[in-house]
Amino acid sequence: MNKQKIYDTNFKLFKLIGVYQMVDPHCQKIFGFNVYHFVNIIFIIFTTIMTILGLSGFFYKVHNTNYNNSDVDVIFIIFYVVCITIGNLKVIIIMFKARELWNMLGVTDETFLSNAFYKRNYYKIVKCCGLLSKFFNLYFSFLLITLTSYAIVPIVLNAHSINDSTQNTETIQKMNIINLKYPFTVETYNAFFKLFYASECILLFYIGFGVFALDLLSMTILVVISAQYKLIASAFEVLEHRVDDKDGALLILNTYLIT
Numbered sequence: 004m005n006k007q008k009i010y011d012t013n014f015k016l017f018k019l020i021g022v023y024q025m026v027d028p029h030c031q032k033i034f035g036f037n038v039y040h041f042v043n044i045i046f047i048i049f050t051t052i053m054t055i056l057g058l059s060g061f062f063y064k065v066h067n068t069n070y071n072n073s074d075v076d077v078i079f080i081i082f083y084v085v086c087i088t089i090g091n092l093k094v095i096i097i098m099f100k101a102r103e104l105w106n107m108l109g110v111t112d113e114t115f116l117s118n119a120f121y122k123r124n125y126y127k128i129v130k131c132c133g134l135l136s137k138f139f140n141l142y143f144s145f146l147l148i149t150l151t152s153y154a155i156v157p158i159v160l161n162a163h164s165i166n167d168s169t170q171n172t173e174t175i176q177k178m179n180i181i182n183l184k185y186p187f188t189v190e191t192y193n194a195f196f197k198l199f200y201a202s203e204c205i206l207l208f209y210i211g212f213g214v215f216a217l218d219l220l221s222m223t224i225l226v227v228i229s230a231q232y233k234l235i236a237s238a239f240e241v242l243e244h245r246v247d248d249k250d251g252a253l254l255i256l257n258t259y260l261i262t
Contacts, residue, residue, distance in 0.1 A: 016136075016139055016140065016143055017219075017220060017223075020143075020212060020216065021039050021042075021043075022097065022216045022217075022219075022220055024037070024038070024039045025037065025039045025040060025043070025097050025098060025101060026097065026101040026102075026104040026105045026108065026220075027105065028101070028102065028105060037098075037101070040098045040101075043094050043098065044098075046094075046205070046209055047091050047094060047095070049205065050087055050091060050205070050206055050209055051091070053183070053202050053203075053205075053206060054083075054084065054087055054183075054206070056183075056185060056186075057080075057181070057183025057184060057185055058080070058084070058183065058184065059184070059185070059186050060183070060184025060185050060186045060187075061184050063186040076182065079181075079182075080181070080182075080183065080184070083181050083183075083206075083210075086210045086214060087206065087209075087210055087213075089213070089214060090209065090210050090211075090212070090213020090214045091213055092213075093213050093214065093216065093217040093218075094212075094213045094216070094217075096217060097216065097217055097220075104220065104224075107224050108224065131226065131227075131230045132226070132227065132230070135222075135223065135226050139219060139223075142219075146211055146215065147211075150207055150208055150211050153180065153207065154180055154204050154207060154208075156180075157177070157178045157179050157180055157200070160178050161177050161178055164178070175189070176189045176192055176193065177192070177193055177196050179196075179199055179200055179203050180200070180203040180204060180206075180207050181203045181206060181207065183203070185199070
């Protein structure tokens with residue numbers, strides 16, 4: 004596939020977040036593995052370990068944890084587990100189906116259809132993909148702003164909710180992004196809060212990557228394919244048919260599709 008002749012379907016965004024490199028067979032390799040596959044495997048292992056560790060607090064409690072296990076907390080953690088599981092599975096699908104996805108990207112090459120009618124109407128696909136690119140930019144910006152804002156909230160709440168008077172009367176566990184239930188004392192958790200906060204930041208943003216990356220890539224391919232089918236349908240509409248009375252043969256006069 005000619006990388007210089009790929010439609011402007013926001014592959015710059017896919018390259019920015021690493022999805023394009025995950026399916027590119029020419030991507031740099033380490034120990035025979037795609038570098039981006041290797042990195043994502045590390046992230047999947049990390050998120051899995053942190054999730055298991057963060058759920059073990061429900062079953063193994065220490066003496067001074069203040070988990071109340073309210074319905075809201077439980078529902079939120081269940082929602083997190085579902086999201087991280089789906090996200091990791093989608094990333095695994097991208098890695099295992101990288102060759103098939105790369106072949107599907109071949110239909111987004113402008114040389115996939117090379118007849119004259121197609122070349123004259125090429126601007127229609129460019130326009131369609133341009134709109135898709137704008138949508139992806141807005142979508143990605145909104146997602147990034149939302150996740151970043153959500154990650155900042157615990158810092159603000161901790162700064163205002165924990166004051167000197169409360170710290171003197173009881174040990175308050177600091178609020179985190181996901182608030183997983185770790186099997187550690189409050190003192191230990193607060194002492195290593197920055198580490199737990201950084202870990203949950205990784206969990207949060209990797210959920211965003213895993214849940215939406217495959218969907219956006221699939222949407223890109225499907226939109227381009229649908230646009231190409233629309234052009235093919237338009238090409239057939241301009242075909243002129245006539246029957247030659249001399250030999251009864253059907254002649255197709257194609258004045259538009261001459262290559």
